[in-house]
Amino acid sequence: MTELSVPSRELAEKLLTRLSGKDVVTACSADPYSGSVNYYIYSFEEMASFLDVDMDSIANMAGTIHFIDPEVLEKWIRNTYGDEELADAISEQTDVYKNCQDSVEYHIKQLSIINPVKELLVRRLEQCREILGKESKV
Amino acid sequence: MYGHTGKIARINLTTRSIGTIDTGDYESWGGGHGIGSAIFFDLCKDKTIDGFDPANVVTIMSSPLAGTLAPTVSRTEVQGIGVQAYPIAWYTRSNFGGRFSAMLKAAGWDGIVIEGAASSPVWINIVNDKVSIEDATGLWGMDTWATQQEIWRRVGGGSVNFDDWWDVAGSRDAGRTTQRPAVLANGPAGDNLARNGCLVHDAGAGAGQGGFGGVWGSKKLKAVSVIGTGHVKVADPKTLMDVRLWLARNHYLNVDDPVRQPSTGGVGMGGLAAGRSTPSVDNEPNRVTGCSSCGFPCKRRSESGTFNDSQCVDQNYWSGAGLSVRDMRKATDMLQKAGVNVYDVSGFRGWMNVLYQRGELGIGKAIDSTPLDFSQYQTLSFAEKWLDVLCRREGIGNDMAEGVIRAAKKWGKLEEALETRDLNYPQWGYSAHWSLPQVEWCYGSLMGDRDINEHCFSFPHWTAAYTVGLQKEGLTAEKFVKQLTGKMVPYEDDMFMLDYSWRNGREEITGIYSEHRAKMIAWHRHHTRFWKQSMQFCDWAFPNFINAQNKDMEGWTPYCEENTYKAIMGKEMSYEEGVEIGRKIWNLDRSIWVMQGRHRDIEKFAPFFHNQFFQPFGAVTVYQDDKWQYSMEPFMHIDAAKFENWKTKFYNLEGWNPDSGWPTRSTLEDLGLKKVADELQSAGKLG
Numbered sequence: 001m002t003e004l005s006v007p008s009r010e011l012a013e014k015l016l017t018r019l020s021g022k023d024v025v026t027a028c029s030a031d032p033y034s035g036s037v038n039y040y041i042y043s044f045e046e047m048a049s050f051l052d053v054d055m056d057s058i059a060n061m062a063g064t065i066h067f068i069d070p071e072v073l074e075k076w077i078r079n080t081y082g083d084e085e086l087a088d089a090i091s092e093q094t095d096v097y098k099n100c101q102d103s104v105e106y107h108i109k110q111l112s113i114i115n116p117v118k119e120l121l122v123r124r125l126e127q128c129r130e131i132l133g134k135e136s137k138v
Numbered sequence: 139m140y141g142h143t144g145k146i147a148r149i150n151l152t153t154r155s156i157g158t159i160d161t162g163d164y165e166s167w168g169g170g171h172g173i174g175s176a177i178f179f180d181l182c183k184d185k186t187i188d189g190f191d192p193a194n195v196v197t198i199m200s201s202p203l204a205g206t207l208a209p210t211v212s213r214t215e216v217q218g219i220g221v222q223a224y225p226i227a228w229y230t231r232s233n234f235g236g237r238f239s240a241m242l243k244a245a246g247w248d249g250i251v252i253e254g255a256a257s258s259p260v261w262i263n264i265v266n267d268k269v270s271i272e273d274a275t276g277l278w279g280m281d282t283w284a285t286q287q288e289i290w291r292r293v294g295g296g297s298v299n300f301d302d303w304w305d306v307a308g309s310r311d312a313g314r315t316t317q318r319p320a321v322l323a324n325g326p327a328g329d330n331l332a333r334n335g336c337l338v339h340d341a342g343a344g345a346g347q348g349g350f351g352g353v354w355g356s357k358k359l360k361a362v363s364v365i366g367t368g369h370v371k372v373a374d375p376k377t378l379m380d381v382r383l384w385l386a387r388n389h390y391l392n393v394d395d396p397v398r399q400p401s402t403g404g405v406g407m408g409g410l411a412a413g414r415s416t417p418s419v420d421n422e423p424n425r426v427t428g429c430s431s432c433g434f435p436c437k438r439r440s441e442s443g444t445f446n447d448s449q450c451v452d453q454n455y456w457s458g459a460g461l462s463v464r465d466m467r468k469a470t471d472m473l474q475k476a477g478v479n480v481y482d483v484s485g486f487r488g489w490m491n492v493l494y495q496r497g498e499l500g501i502g503k504a505i506d507s508t509p510l511d512f513s514q515y516q517t518l519s520f521a522e523k524w525l526d527v528l529c530r531r532e533g534i535g536n537d538m539a540e541g542v543i544r545a546a547k548k549w550g551k552l553e554e555a556l557e558t559r560d561l562n563y564p565q566w567g568y569s570a571h572w573s574l575p576q577v578e579w580c581y582g583s584l585m586g587d588r589d590i591n592e593h594c595f596s597f598p599h600w601t602a603a604y605t606v607g608l609q610k611e612g613l614t615a616e617k618f619v620k621q622l623t624g625k626m627v628p629y630e631d632d633m634f635m636l637d638y639s640w641r642n643g644r645e646e647i648t649g650i651y652s653e654h655r656a657k658m659i660a661w662h663r664h665h666t667r668f669w670k671q672s673m674q675f676c677d678w679a680f681p682n683f684i685n686a687q688n689k690d691m692e693g694w695t696p697y698c699e700e701n702t703y704k705a706i707m708g709k710e711m712s713y714e715e716g717v718e719i720g721r722k723i724w725n726l727d728r729s730i731w732v733m734q735g736r737h738r739d740i741e742k743f744a745p746f747f748h749n750q751f752f753q754p755f756g757a758v759t760v761y762q763d764d765k766w767q768y769s770m771e772p773f774m775h776i777d778a779a780k781f782e783n784w785k786t787k788f789y790n791l792e793g794w795n796p797d798s799g800w801p802t803r804s805t806l807e808d809l810g811l812k813k814v815a816d817e818l819q820s821a822g823k824l825g
């Protein structure tokens with residue numbers, strides 16, 4: 001996992017602020033049985049908790065996956081929170097599929113980076129909580 | 139008579155009379171849904187009534203194959219005029235698994251027909267041949283689990299513990315069993331006429347869609363209990379056993395090692411993911427379980443009893459809202475006990491939270507949420523309270539019990555929400571499912587009455603695309619399409635039926651607005667009306683178009699369906715003949731909807747469906763650059779004008795008037811439905 005440097009107190013506070021209006025972002029869940037469901041995500045914490053894509057569960061038709069287009073996530077983090085380092089780290093992950101020509105392969109590789117991206121978010125959240133002295137809930 | 143028991147219980151709650159209908163009079167309709175629709179047509183004289191009207195007729199139908207060793211067919215079909223759909227609450231259907239259907243057959247009944255409405259709460263008690271209407275005063279308002287437990291107690295005379303043999307009618311000669319009664323129960327939501335009220339059997343089997351909980355509430359019907367000690371006559375038990383053993387050897391779950399590797403897993407068959415659609419939490423001990431005689435048990439029971447018999451979709455009640463998986467599952471149990479339809483309310487509570495976040499809904503806000511304090515949204519106690527106010531119609535709960543679409547309408551938000559996709563409900567007030575890019579899903583739902591909830595094509599597409607092993611094993615897109623369409627009689631070998639091209643220039647030639655797609659939708663509607671809803675082969679496991687465990691990936695459809703039918707019924711029924719009976723049933727249903735107000739002009743999707751939106755999951759097959767390929771189509775949406783042209787193609791194929799979408803006399807008479815044509819003509823609605 002890419003090492004993230006310790007964020008400033010100001011950034012940590014921003015990352016833990018609940019959002020409203022235009023800053024809310026849409027993510028979605030899916031499983032082979034009940035289809036795809038959209039969710040509005042109102043905070044960085046919620047995003048870190050929400051994302052989860054178990055590749056085995058996809059192949060086995062078991063369980064639900066929680067997904068966001070990594071590029072949408074990257075932009076959300078860059079533009080809403082101004083966390084350039086985290087956004088860059090996510091962008092780096094997307095390199096594995098950016099040049100895929102086959103749309104299914106592209107999609108599967110896209111799914112495969114969600115959990116590594118989640119780890120980045122969780123790590124950032126822990127850093128924020130350490131700085132602000134709160135307990136991690138994720 | 140083989141398969142069928144020969145009689146259907148006819149119960150009038152207004153007059154408290156109990157009679158029988160001879161199944162033989164309706165045998166040409168196959169069973170299940172087909173017979174249910176035919177009986178409804180005959181007994182419900184005014185099809186334009188509201189679902190809450192006492193004259194509404196509700197049928198609860200088994201399958202002629204149920205109660206035997208036939209795999210997955212012990213399911214029950216519930217039908218009648220619903221209260222959920224919008225703007226017209228269509229004649230509709232819902233289906234549930236469990237033990238009810240097999241028990242009904244064991245008691246000697248092919249189905250139950252409910253007419254009228256009681257003046258005070260009642261429940262129906264069926265013990266073999268004996269049918270009685272019992273007082274349910276003390277049960278009214280009780281949750282679905284407590285209701286079932288209390289009815290078990292009453293049927294057992296208060297002394298039976300159901301762990302051993304017991305005499306069901308007081309004497310050994312009257313029949314003995316080790317089973318407890320199979321009870322279909324209404325919850326407090328339905329008792330209070332909630333349009334999202336549903337019927338629940340055992341811990342988690344439910345007839346969810348349609349609002350039959352509310353319909354039963356209007357009939358003051360709390361539950362139907364059945365216990366039987368008989369059996370179903372099977373024409374050729376040996377062949378049935380052979381089919382069963384063949385499936386068991388090649389495809390059943392190994393309960394001692396319920397793990398399946400992706401590259402060898404069944405394709406197009408969620409059931410084989412046995413119990414895995416709901417993995418256990420924190421490694422809690424659990425075991426798989428399933429409906430009577432299934433063979434592909436897809437549910438589980440846990441040591442703590444949490445989430446027993448429920449499935450993935452049920453967990454959506456409070457998912458994505460900050461609860462742990464364990465708490466989400468506790469919330470699901472609350473939902474099952476309340477008897478509330480997860481499909482209506484999971485999107486509903488999420489949208490209410492969106493309105494809260496925007497400051498439009500809350501205590502004292504423009505949409506006053508009293509007594510619900512949405513600041514507590516991410517807690518289990520709030521999920522419980524949410525249900526409680528709905529069930530009691532307290533404060534905002536009065537709107538919630540009307541269902542999401544009617545509440546949105548009342549709050550002045552419906553048009554906006556269907557424009558923006560804040561409410562992802564593309565047709566008739568039913569939530570989206572695999573609606574896109576699996577267009578057979580949304581087209582079929584719009585041409586019908588509800589979210590079709592049929593995974594015939596979405597399962598194989600999902601597996602073929604996501605299970606990389608299969609692609610390695612040579613399941614090319616072309617082979618995939620050839621194998622599926624090869625089984626779609628009578629349109630077999632028209633491979634373009636599975637061309638999901640939507641914007642590459644082929645969309646009106648071979649793609650989703652083409653005549654090929656019209657054939658595919660027609661096949662799907664006809665096929666499921668017979669094989670899935672009348673014979674009741676479970677949607678999780680049938681049809682099995684392709685299967686990675688078989689040579690050449692050959693699926694067991696139609697081998698399994700045709701041979702099971704023949705073994706039980708003692709006569710041939712080809713897959714194609716079944717599809718043709720399905721066409722007759724579909725046309726009867728269509729005629730009922732026409733009487734209710736269906737017209738081409740209202741068969742339109744919600745506005746958001748015509749705008750581009752992101753729907754990332756679900757690969758489909760497309761024909762492009764002279765070759766077949768799997769493709770992700772995350773931005774697929776429906777072009778309104780092209781879809782209108784497609785409707786004309788579809789109506790023409792079905793033999794319906796393209797101006798109105800109403801069946802013509804010649805179409806109906808060719809199907810032997812002259813009396814239906816006459817009734818449509820009397821109503822001035824013959825196409």
Ligand code: SF4
Pocket residue numbers: 210211235236409427428429432433434435436437676677678679
């Ligand atoms: S696959 Fe699951 S839902 Fe279907 S009949 Fe079997 S146990 Fe019941």
